[in-house]
Amino acid sequence: MAHFVILGAGECGARAAFALREKGFDGEITLVGAEPLHPYERPPLSKAGSADASDPKFIAAVEKYTDSGIRLLTGLEARDLDIASRTITLSDGTTLSYDKLLLATGAAARSFPGAPEGSAHIRSLRTHHDAAALRNAMKPGKHIAIIGGGFIGLELAATARLLGAEVTVIEGLERVLKRGVPEEIADLLTERHRAEGVDIRCGVSIERLTEEGGKALIRLSGGEVIESDLALVGIGARPNVEIAEKAGLTVENGIAVDVNLKTSAPDVFAAGDCCSFPLSIYGGRRVRLESWRNAQEQGTLAAANMLGLDEAVSAVPWFWSDQYDMTLQIAGLAEGAVTHQRRDLSAGAFILFHLDAEGRLIAASGIGPGNAVARDIRLAEMLIAARAHPDPAALAANDVKLKSLLAA
Amino acid sequence: MSGNWIEVCGKDEIDEEDVIRFDHGGRTFAVYRSPDDEFFATDGLCTHEQIHLADGLVMDEIIECPKHNGRFNYKTGEAKGAPVCVNLKTYPVKIEGGAVFISL
Numbered sequence: 001m002a003h004f005v006i007l008g009a010g011e012c013g014a015r016a017a018f019a020l021r022e023k024g025f026d027g028e029i030t031l032v033g034a035e036p037l038h039p040y041e042r043p044p045l046s047k048a049g050s051a052d053a054s055d056p057k058f059i060a061a062v063e064k065y066t067d068s069g070i071r072l073l074t075g076l077e078a079r080d081l082d083i084a085s086r087t088i089t090l091s092d093g094t095t096l097s098y099d100k101l102l103l104a105t106g107a108a109a110r111s112f113p114g115a116p117e118g119s120a121h122i123r124s125l126r127t128h129h130d131a132a133a134l135r136n137a138m139k140p141g142k143h144i145a146i147i148g149g150g151f152i153g154l155e156l157a158a159t160a161r162l163l164g165a166e167v168t169v170i171e172g173l174e175r176v177l178k179r180g181v182p183e184e185i186a187d188l189l190t191e192r193h194r195a196e197g198v199d200i201r202c203g204v205s206i207e208r209l210t211e212e213g214g215k216a217l218i219r220l221s222g223g224e225v226i227e228s229d230l231a232l233v234g235i236g237a238r239p240n241v242e243i244a245e246k247a248g249l250t251v252e253n254g255i256a257v258d259v260n261l262k263t264s265a266p267d268v269f270a271a272g273d274c275c276s277f278p279l280s281i282y283g284g285r286r287v288r289l290e291s292w293r294n295a296q297e298q299g300t301l302a303a304a305n306m307l308g309l310d311e312a313v314s315a316v317p318w319f320w321s322d323q324y325d326m327t328l329q330i331a332g333l334a335e336g337a338v339t340h341q342r343r344d345l346s347a348g349a350f351i352l353f354h355l356d357a358e359g360r361l362i363a364a365s366g367i368g369p370g371n372a373v374a375r376d377i378r379l380a381e382m383l384i385a386a387r388a389h390p391d392p393a394a395l396a397a398n399d400v401k402l403k404s405l406l407a408a
Numbered sequence: 409m410s411g412n413w414i415e416v417c418g419k420d421e422i423d424e425e426d427v428i429r430f431d432h433g434g435r436t437f438a439v440y441r442s443p444d445d446e447f448f449a450t451d452g453l454c455t456h457e458q459i460h461l462a463d464g465l466v467m468d469e470i471i472e473c474p475k476h477n478g479r480f481n482y483k484t485g486e487a488k489g490a491p492v493c494v495n496l497k498t499y500p501v502k503i504e505g506g507a508v509f510i511s512l
Contacts, residue, residue: 015490022489059491293477296490320475371463374474378465403425 002027004306005088005096007078007243008104009033011042011292012272014059015299016102016306017070023307029070030096032088035127036075038062043292045131046155047322056128078105081247083265100267100306103244103255104299107237107273107290112147115209115233121216122209124233125152137230140164145218145228147206149176151321153234154189158323161196168199168226170218175202180330182340182352185367189323196324209233237290239274252276254288259312261302269306271298277313281385282333282362291319316381325369331381332363341395349373353380353395360389376402413502413509422447422508427471427482429462432512437499438462438471439508440482447501449510450485454478455494 004020006013009031017031033039040056065072073090080089081101088096109124116122125131138144138160146153146160149171160167169176177186193200208219209231216231239254250256250264254276261269261277272295276288297315304311320329337354344350349368356362364380366373379402383390386406394400416430422441429452430437436452438461454461454473463474471482478492485496500511 018490060493300490371459371474374463375465378472378474378477 002099003097004029004100004102005098006031006102006104007088008102008106008240008272008274009035009039009072009074010104010106010272010295011039011059012106012295012299012302013102013104014039015296016104016271016303017065018060018068019300019303020306021068021070023303023309025303025307027099029068030073031065031070032073032076032078032090032096034075034077035129037128038065038072038074040128041292042126045128046125046152047159078243081243081268083247083249083268086267098267101269102302102306103263103268103270103274104272104295104302105240105243105270105274106295107239109233110236110238112206112209112233112235116211119211119216121211121214121229122231122233125156126237134230134232135163138163138165142166142229143168143227145170145216145226145231146234147209147218147231148234148236149173149200149202150179150234150236151177153232154193154323155321156232156234157193157198158196161193161198162324166199167197168228169193169201170204170206170220170226171200171202172205173202176200180334181328182334182354182365184342184350184352185328185365188367189326189328192324192326237273239276239288241274244270244274252286256286260305260310261298261313262305269302271295271302279313279317279333281314281316281387282336287317287333289317289319291317293318314385316384318377318381326367327369327371327373328365328367329373329377330363330365331377332361332384334363334365337362339392341392343376343396343398345372345376345398347372351376351380353390353392355392358389359392360387361395379403379406382406413511416449416508416510419447419503419506419508425466425468427462427464427466429460430510435512436460437510438482439501439510440466440471442483443468447503447508448482449499449501450480450482450496454480454492455487455496456492461496 039059077091109126143166144160146169157167205221210217218226241251244255255270257275273290278284318331334354338357339355341353349372351366354363390405425443427440438452440448456478459475465472479488485498
């Protein structure tokens with residue numbers, strides 16, 4: 001009987017395991033996760049909606065793995081991958097043989113250079129365990145310093161304010177959300193955070209991050225020292241490629257895969273945050289995406305391709321962020337855009353449509369209260385996938401339904 | 409089977425291939441008009457994370473949740489795959505005197 005092994009029990013790995021069964025695979029499936037918990041959703045970890053949550057939101061009840069014939073091994077990491085003998089050695093010494101292997105190893109938080117490791121007052125956010133520790137520190141009278149004005153940092157800033165803590169955000173670049181988010185939207189979010197009492201400092205460099213007397217101390221290059229009860233390091237993530245690298249697989253900003261998510265080794269696939277792949281709608285440009293939707297979709301796609309279906313990656317990148325009552329959604333990749341059109345929706349919500357030099361819609365970024373922009377961003381995603389060249393005036397006119405542009 | 413009929417809105421207040429939110433008795437519903445001008449009603453919140461489906465996109469027979477793209481067939485309530493696995497309840501709908509009614 002064929003044995004398929006999936007390394008990594010996050011969104012991508014769990015989805016791949018279930019998708020294999022949904023697609024009719026009747027061999028053995030082993031899903032290996034490094035954390036002691038069975039697979040759970042990560043987006044809620046930083047978001048205010050789950051500020052009171054003490055339990056993770058599990059992707060499926062543990063019985064569902066048993067019922068689906070998925071052997072779930074938790075608390076174990078892969079130590080070695082031997083391509084020639086098709087075996088994996090786990091941290092407890094167990095060896096697994098595989099017929100097909102999926103690497104869904106995800107990404108790890110980048111640590112701050114020179115900061116003490118294992119400090120209770122200097123942390124990052126990647127797991128439910130991290131989130132629980134952060135929640136515990138987010139209390140009235142406490143001060144949280146957040147290093148990095150990206151999505152994780154700003155979502156946690158909103159959550160910390162909701163829970164009553166004082167918050168300082170320190171960003172090295174001249175504005176927050178510099179990567180992939182238009183300035184108009186970043187400015188609006190900055191204003192909102194400041195109105196909620198967050199001290200956002202941009203263009204500030206940090207000389208040293210230390211722990212002293214039960215506090216985190218952030219020494220800025222100008223000499224000022226910011227003292228906090230907890231410093232959260234949110235300066236991005238790096239793909240978990242160690243096992244792939246050690247086994248000799250090609251790594252290029254993540255485990256390099258082709259359009260079918262195949263790595264450079266036979267019968268070894270990679271998917272989700274850990275891999276970089278060519279995206280045909282952007283001219284085959286190689287990208288690595290850290291997003292929930294991408295993890296889901298690539299998990300499903302990897303399952304199909306492990307079964308020999310040879311389906312190609314075609315999805316438009318999409319992600320979202322929740323901060324206070326605002327939701328930001330972005331579809332596509334805006335690099336390469338030369339113009340944009342703004343569509344104003346109700347309640348202050350708006351969408352920016354990004355067009356390239358040929359007038360092709362390549363991305364759309366929207367922000368507003370609740371789900372005000374969701375429907376139009378979804379339609380924009382379909383227009384991007386269809387490589388549409390919509391009339392710019394129609395994009396800007398909110399009385400023109402985007403659905404009608406899709407039909408055109 | 410059905411209880412009281414409750415008036416939702418005028419028939420033309422729902423566009424073709426679209427959905428509106430309807431709140432009644434502390435509950436929330438989603439009421440749909442299909443591309444072929446039929447009307448349907450389901451529970452209004454996605455069974456994944458309790459998001460209002462009326463903010464989502466209707467395409468053919470599918471309502472797609474605005475948050476995580478969970479999909480349901482709005483005619484049958486059937487969940488169409490991850491991240492949703494619990495079906496939506498559906499409710500009978502009738503059109504009378506140019507208005508839409510649902511039965512709870």
